[in-house]
Amino acid sequence: xxxxxxxxxxxxxxxxxxxxxxxxxxxxxxxxxxxxxxxxxxxxxxxxxxxxxxxxxxxxxxxxxxxxxxxxxxxxxxxxxxxxxxxxxxxxxxxxxxxxxxxxxxxxxxxxxxxxxxxxxxxxxxxxxxxxxxxxxxxxxxxxxxxxxxxxxxxxxxxxxxxxxxxxxxxxxxxxxxxxxxxxxxxxxxxxxxxxxxxxxxxxxxxxxxxxxxxxxxxxxxxxxxxxxxxxxxxxxxxxxxxxxxxxxxxxxxxxxxxxxxxxxxxxxxxxxxxxxxxxxxxxxxxxxxxxxxxxxxxxxxxxxxxxxxxxxxxxxxxxxxxxxxxxxxxxxxxxxxx
Amino acid sequence: xxxxxxxxxxxxxxxxxxxxxxxxxxxxxxxxxxxxxxxxxxxxxxxxxxxxxxxxxxxxxxxxxxxxxxxxxxxxxxxxxxxxxxxxxxxxxxxxxxxxxxxxxxxxxxxxxxxxxxxxxxxxxxxxxxxxxxxxxxxxxxxxxxxxxxxxxxxxxxxxxxxxxxxxxxxxxxxxxxxxxxxxxxxxxxxxxxxxxxxxxxxxxxxxxxxxxxxxxxxxxxxxxxxxxxxxxxxxxxxxxxxxxxxxxxxxxxxxxxxxxxxxxxxxxxxxxxxxxxxxxxxxxxxxxxxxxxxxxxxxxxxxxxxxxxxxxxxxxxxxxxxxxxxxxxxxxxxxxxx
DNA sequence: CTGAAAGCGCTAACAA
DNA sequence: TTGTTAGCGCTTTCAG
Numbered sequence: 001x002x003x004x005x006x007x008x009x010x011x012x013x014x015x016x017x018x019x020x021x022x023x024x025x026x027x028x029x030x031x032x033x034x035x036x037x038x039x040x041x042x043x044x045x046x047x048x049x050x051x052x053x054x055x056x057x058x059x060x061x062x063x064x065x066x067x068x069x070x071x072x073x074x075x076x077x078x079x080x081x082x083x084x085x086x087x088x089x090x091x092x093x094x095x096x097x098x099x100x101x102x103x104x105x106x107x108x109x110x111x112x113x114x115x116x117x118x119x120x121x122x123x124x125x126x127x128x129x130x131x132x133x134x135x136x137x138x139x140x141x142x143x144x145x146x147x148x149x150x151x152x153x154x155x156x157x158x159x160x161x162x163x164x165x166x167x168x169x170x171x172x173x174x175x176x177x178x179x180x181x182x183x184x185x186x187x188x189x190x191x192x193x194x195x196x197x198x199x200x201x202x203x204x205x206x207x208x209x210x211x212x213x214x215x216x217x218x219x220x221x222x223x224x225x226x227x228x229x230x231x232x233x234x235x236x237x238x239x240x241x242x243x244x245x246x247x248x249x250x251x252x253x254x255x256x257x258x259x260x261x262x263x264x265x266x267x268x269x270x271x272x273x274x275x276x277x278x279x280x281x282x283x284x285x286x287x288x289x290x291x292x293x294x295x296x297x298x299x300x301x302x303x304x305x306x307x308x309x310x311x312x313x314x315x316x317x318x319x320x321x322x323x324x325x326x327x328x329x330x331x332x333x334x335x336x337x338x339x
Numbered sequence: 340x341x342x343x344x345x346x347x348x349x350x351x352x353x354x355x356x357x358x359x360x361x362x363x364x365x366x367x368x369x370x371x372x373x374x375x376x377x378x379x380x381x382x383x384x385x386x387x388x389x390x391x392x393x394x395x396x397x398x399x400x401x402x403x404x405x406x407x408x409x410x411x412x413x414x415x416x417x418x419x420x421x422x423x424x425x426x427x428x429x430x431x432x433x434x435x436x437x438x439x440x441x442x443x444x445x446x447x448x449x450x451x452x453x454x455x456x457x458x459x460x461x462x463x464x465x466x467x468x469x470x471x472x473x474x475x476x477x478x479x480x481x482x483x484x485x486x487x488x489x490x491x492x493x494x495x496x497x498x499x500x501x502x503x504x505x506x507x508x509x510x511x512x513x514x515x516x517x518x519x520x521x522x523x524x525x526x527x528x529x530x531x532x533x534x535x536x537x538x539x540x541x542x543x544x545x546x547x548x549x550x551x552x553x554x555x556x557x558x559x560x561x562x563x564x565x566x567x568x569x570x571x572x573x574x575x576x577x578x579x580x581x582x583x584x585x586x587x588x589x590x591x592x593x594x595x596x597x598x599x600x601x602x603x604x605x606x607x608x609x610x611x612x613x614x615x616x617x618x619x620x621x622x623x624x625x626x627x628x629x630x631x632x633x634x635x636x637x638x639x640x641x642x643x644x645x646x647x648x649x650x651x652x653x654x655x656x657x658x659x660x661x662x663x664x665x666x667x668x669x670x671x672x673x674x675x676x677x678x
Numbered sequence: 679c680t681g682a683a684a685g686c687g688c689t690a691a692c693a694a
Numbered sequence: 695t696t697g698t699t700a701g702c703g704c705t706t707t708c709a710g
Contacts, residue, residue, distance in 0.1 A: 018697040018698075019689090024690090057687080060702095061688075066396065076415075082415060085421075102432070117437075121396065288627045346703055358703095374679065401705050
């Protein structure tokens with residue numbers, strides 16, 4: 001009762017036709033190659049009967065197409081990336097592609113190793129959140145004309161396809177929202193990495209407070225600091241800046257650190273401070289207070305990424321570079337209301 | 340400046356040796372096949388020089404090994420699964436395997452489609468959280484002697500490798516913890532699906548309350564209910580069971596629904612009710628109150644899964660079925676302390 | 679110790 | 695309209 005794999009040759013010999021005929025029929029080229037209806041039907045019926053499935057591997061070897069795309073993010077266990085991954089997965093499978101997910105931890109070395117690994121595997125396309133130092137590797141992919149889309153951030157001076165959100169606009173709006181709600185001393189907690197998206201977020205904040213002539217109160221936390229250290233830094237910051245009445249966390253893990261510090265060290269602040277975070281999480285909705293968040297349009301991002309990718313996958317030539325900028329949405333919850 | 344792919348043949352002809360020799364050397368069989376040191380070195384040096392990487396696809400076609408394993412969960416965007424995925428990813432890549440993640444939404448049809456898809460791709464092994472109706476499909480894989488490990492849940496009467504946690508023990512302990520903290524009317528909110536893990540959780544709860552002669556107060560929510568409906572059901576439940584002083588949520592999305600309902604409809608309850616949830620989330624720690632949780636040992640689960648998988652991948656014959664049961668850990672936080 | 683050659687399953691140019 | 699055949703790049707048996 002072992003299920004045995006059938007090959008195209010088996011089919012051909014069983015039906016007394018040639019493998020070519022079978023191959024054409026399987027690949028839907030029956031019409032084009034003008035194979036008789038009768039033969040086509042016979043072959044199709046037989047294929048169905050024995051439940052034949054072409055060996056993808058052989059197909060890939062022959063065509064050079066693996067029907068696999070890579071989706072590389074910082075950390076797949078991070079809520080934001082996991083959500084994206086799920087949506088990408090659904091679209092890809094529907095289109096006959098499989099997705100290899102991987103995490104680069106925002107490290108150049110890891111990113112490069114992973115990309116090298118995938119190149120040996122003839123992956124068809126890459127959707128990547130680049131770590132900051134892999135411009136060279138990305139450029140190589142580009143030079144080799146491999147379908148590639150960056151997202152979340154990109155390299156200013158490299159003509160790549162990318163999908164990002166308007167980070168500056170998003171923080172500008174969110175900061176203005178805080179200002180409208182009468183917060184006067186709004187702190188902005190971010191990291192010290194020079195990633196385009198983080199820089200834009202910072203500049204949106206600066207623009208907003210600048211326009212209203214408020215103080216800039218910025219805390220840059222070293223990217224490589226461990227959670228404990230990050231928390232210590234935030235704690236000091238709170239102690240040293242008692243005038244702060246609202247905090248804008250520029251990315252989700254900083255929000256976690258921040259709330260944790262406040263909860264442990266200054267519990268009364270939790271209801272007094274204005275809080276906004278970048279990137280939503282379903283749990284923020286049921287926090288006490290519920291946390292206002294700048295939410296990236298996940299579906300839209302993934303939809304755009306995949307439709308661009310599929311386009312790239314189709315015709316390899318004369319592609320124009322596409323740069324897409326989407327808008328984030330401010331979800332106003334309790335934490336940013338006037339106190 | 341195009342990077343061209345080198346083949347084993349190129350190497351052979353460039354060095355005036357045969358492809359066989361090169362192949363043997365590449366595969367570390369130089370010694371075994373007693374190829375001269377000199378040739379070996381020469382080949383190795385050249386390979387290094389041109390940065391040759393074997394074509395995995397061709398290798399796979401020939402050997403039947405794709406070096407890819409499948410990791411199928413309910414929903415990769417779910418915190419628990421995303422965390423697992425990340426750990427699995429790290430181990431797999433280190434061992435030279437790549438991981439295809441996918442989500443079956445706990446649907447049989449989807450699971451079956453996915454498995455069929457992967458079989459055409461000669462995936463080397465499967466790590467699966469099975470949806471309840473795919474026993475047949477799983478059995479097929481088993482019959483074909485394909486490396487397979489189930490986890491989170493399994494089929495009682497199918498001799499498969501699996502890794503699960505002791506769900507009954509975990510809820511028993513956690514319920515006892517509530518009882519020790521003087522909660523008298525502990526409700527257990529679960530789903531109506533007959534999955535082994537959910538049933539065990541329920542029975543652990545029942546055992547605990549039974550031993551102390553407390554009332555069983557169980558709410559089973561239809562698995563397919565939409566969030567809105569789940570919330571409505573929970574709301575009714577709270578209204579109709581005013582005596583309840585503690586709630587044990589059997590899985591993480593129910594916790595979210597539950598807290599959401601409490602927050603919206605009965606905010607004062609949030610600090611009065613004892614709460615425990617199954618499956619941890621980093622954010623529970625910074626909730627107000629922080630939420631006590633039964634945490635599954637993620638690292639241990641993944642470590643076990645992968646070491647079992649690697650063992651299966653190595654020697655295909657005479658494998659004993661391995662059943663591993665690990666222990667969960669109760670993380671006591673504010674929500675389950677005496678009120 | 680090394681090489682020739684078959685063949686994994688499929689596609690597609692070329693023949694018939 | 696259909697068949698023959700040459701590979702894709704690699705592994706491995708068998709023969710030197």
